[in-house]
Amino acid sequence: MEPTTAAEREDRVLDRIASFRKRRPRLLEDVVTLAHGAGGKSSAALVDAVFVDALRNPQLEQLGDSAALTLADGERIAFSTDSFVVQPLQFPGGSIGNLAVHGTVNDLAVSGARPRWLSAAFVIEEGFEIAQLREIVRDMADSAAQAGVHVVTGDTKVVGKGAADGVYICTAGVGVLPTAARFGPEYVRPGDQVLLSGTIGEHGMAVMLARGELAIEADIRSDTAPVNGLVHAMLGAAPSTRWMRDATRGGVATVCNELAQSTGLAVILDEQALPVLPQVSGACDLLGIDPLYVANEGKFVAVVPADEADAALAALRGYPGGEQAAIVGEILAEPEGIVALRTAFGGSRIVDTLVGDPLPRIC
Amino acid sequence: MEPTTAAEREDRVLDRIASFRKRRPRLLEDVVTLAHGAGGKSSAALVDAVFVDALRNPQLEQLGDSAALTLADGERIAFSTDSFVVQPLQFPGGSIGNLAVHGTVNDLAVSGARPRWLSAAFVIEEGFEIAQLREIVRDMADSAAQAGVHVVTGDTKVVGKGAADGVYICTAGVGVLPTAARFGPEYVRPGDQVLLSGTIGEHGMAVMLARGELAIEADIRSDTAPVNGLVHAMLGAAPSTRWMRDATRGGVATVCNELAQSTGLAVILDEQALPVLPQVSGACDLLGIDPLYVANEGKFVAVVPADEADAALAALRGYPGGEQAAIVGEILAEPEGIVALRTAFGGSRIVDTLVGDPLPRIC
Incomplete structure (x- = not known):
């Protein structure tokens, strides 16, 4: 029987969050590999099996930033x-x-x-x-x-x-x-909007190109920057902001997967809305790398209730460094725990967590 | 003209502390050497010339623990x-x-x-x-x-x-x-007593022997331990405690030199009062290393006013891990900025800061 009241729907969301938070990847290896440092599934498994297991306490188990x-x-x-x-x-x-x-x-x-x-x-x-x-x-x-x-x-x-x-x-x-501030996956609800504070992929690509191992040249500079000013501006305009994370190792795809898996909700991204500089997009195409997985060092993803999304976006765009901010997706109830990308051609594809990292040692 | 009143003597101590705190070793090298990581004069020069110089702020300039x-x-x-x-x-x-x-x-x-x-x-x-x-x-x-x-x-x-x-x-x-707590070299005065929380030299010698590079064997275990319980016990008994430091890299000799150089006062240690386990003393003798310079990972040096020294010692000895605590020296006005050791034979010698470290990579 489908729940009908708002309270029943809320209960169902909370149950799902609780069950998803228990699902953690298993550590299968006997030795540490580069993938364990890449911020994806292998990293999560190592952290869980070795660090959280031995050092367990409520703050550590949150695995927050x-x-x-x-x-x-x-x-x-x-x-x-x-x-x-x-x-x-x-x-x-x-x-x-x-x-x-x-x-x-x-x-x-x-x-x-x-x-x-x-x-x-x-x-x-x-x-x-x-x-x-x-x-x-x-x-x-x-x-x-x-x-x-x-x-x-x-x-x-x-x-x-x-x-x-x-x-x-x-x-x-x-x-x-601030005593009033409350953030976390437990505050995220279907219908919330997903914001990105600017263009993606510059840091990882700039570092890879600087290694000189790739046969391409492109004028790409790291986006490394503090985001505290941007965050402060956004929170002023959108005080009910639910969740934020900076999109470093593993890029926007990885932080969105962390969000989906810690809530059991769906994160649906719009490919056409994602801000990517043309030179980054071009270099990624040549190398067969999806910019969604490339590390940033001055960008964050935020989940904001729909009625504050426009104000949040305006605040970001009005702050230095936030000019390219965009609403890039939304939170849905289904499919459970999944990140999906609506493509430019009207289709959609799953954006999975990587096991390793296509670009190691970028931070 | 010699100052005669207590206020004049106090002023003279404060002037001397101010002038000594300005004296910092100079960085002479173009590349980083192992000595820069050893906690002695070279470390201080690197920290001063590179880190404090660029990142300057009042807390960092204290160079405290x-x-x-x-x-x-x-x-x-x-x-x-x-x-x-x-x-x-x-x-x-x-x-x-x-x-x-x-x-x-x-x-x-x-x-x-x-x-x-x-x-x-x-x-x-x-x-x-x-x-x-x-x-x-x-x-x-x-x-x-x-x-x-x-x-x-x-x-x-x-x-x-x-x-x-x-x-x-x-x-x-x-x-x-605690809001009430006030510690630092600026509180140290001639006549204060120097306490040591236990035996010295075990950690550095245990690590060196474990490397297997030395031709000697001895049953020495690292003293690695938390000292927060001991400190708490001592502060309860000696609330006017002036200064404390854990004697890690560079050992008791190095922290006493930091004290002497940051106050301009003399730290006079009694060789016979220094607690050293016989197996540590024996291994140090064989290797020609002074246990005063060997790292500890569970010992601290404290400066306590004379009228609280016995109470501080009793509190340390009554706390698990503090049984071997001792009063090992005193603070004098002269010689300025010097650590000296009164030897068992009634003589005395200067205990200088090392430039490098006889035992690298012990922490």
Whole structure:
């Protein structure tokens, strides 16, 4: 018997979210592979079987971009971390230093927090040039100033030649969470609109081209940027925003799949609405890569109730860096837990999670 | 003319602290060397010339074990980070997993904070055995449970074979700072007593012996342990405690030199009072290494006013893990900015900061 009242429909959505959240991929391998670091199914399996299994606690099990922590007096903070191992260390549009700041700032921002403070830990290869290290740290300083955060504590380790590919950087960040802010897959409902804050695919393609391993040339710069200003502008216009995530490793396809799988709802994207620069689209075509799977470092996906979607879009487009924002899809009740793309020709296809990553080591 | 009043003497101490804090070692190299990661003079020069220079802000310039941050409502938190690159990954008494938790917990604890939450970011080498990764993560879980903290957020990256010596772990931590707590070199005064929470040198020697590169065998286990319980017990008994630091890279000698150089005062240690296990002392003798320079992962140095020193010592000795605590020295006005050791034979010698580290990659 079909449920008929609004309360019954709501119950059914909550049941489905609960059952989908229990489904996690299984870890089948005996050794770590590059796919385990790619942000797709293999990564999820490793995190679940090794890290969550041993370290279990309610915040960690959320597997969010950051953990929400409540202090004794009720003030809430967000806490997040990321390691950066990108190769090459510098590429058109940015460097590992910019990524190390933006990655953590953006994780905090899409959790609804106001990013405030970062830590930075460096693992440096013996023999690394101090002049290059200075450039990378200056990029961090520029990015921190732009995002309005301070790097307040750090650590330096040096490892032998051949280890650490020059330098790895790990940042963690603390932000302040407004008491009112409530985000998460449990707030997403059928009929909500899916927004994208700008064009996709530039970061991953810029890094791949900078490696010089591909036989093509294109003028593509990384989009690495802080999104906290954009998020703040959007939340002002769309205070009921349900869910946000920055589309880094695995791209928009992967974050939409995380959304679909954590809600049991369908995420339906419109191919024609997806903003992609022509040079990115051209390079992806040549390489047979779908820009939906390519990493971004300054873009986020947001789910907003339909009655706030136009206001959210206008706020994004009116903020520097959000000019190309678009409504790119919607949330439906069916098919359960699936991301689908409505193509330009009126058809549709499933957008699955990748097991590995076509573009490794891009962040 | 000599100052005569208490106020004049206090002014003179403050002037000296200010002038000593301006003296920082200079960075002379063009490339990063292992010495830059060893925690001594070279590390300080690199941090100053590259990181502090570019990222300058008041919290970072403190160069403390953690940064003290004040939230909007006045609540204060401590924030700290450390990367761990120890080789081998497992050794008698612990593993990189234990170190990754204890290192950050202890940095927070010696800042006077109550450690609460950790982040953990893993850079894993392709091909690393998942069974070994599980053991390391279980060690983290055990250490977190013992210290009363939760690992609430994390990240996983995978790099190519040969790039990460198996696994590197970066943790960051957030703790709650009591509003009343005030610690720092600026509170240290001549006449204060120097306490050590237990025996020294076990961690560094255990790791070196586990590498199998030395021609000696000895039954030495790492002392890796959380010190937050010990710190809490001591602060209860000695609420005017001036300064604390955990004696990791570079050992007790290095942290005492940091204290002497940040205050302009003298730290006078008594050789006969320093607690060293006989097997550590024996191995150090054979290798020509001074245990004062060997890393610990569960010990801290504290400066306490003379009238609270006995109570602090009794509290430490009464707490599990603090049985071997000792008063090991005192703070004098002269010689300025110097650490000296009173030897068993009635002489004394300068305990200088090392440029590099006799025992690399021990944390």
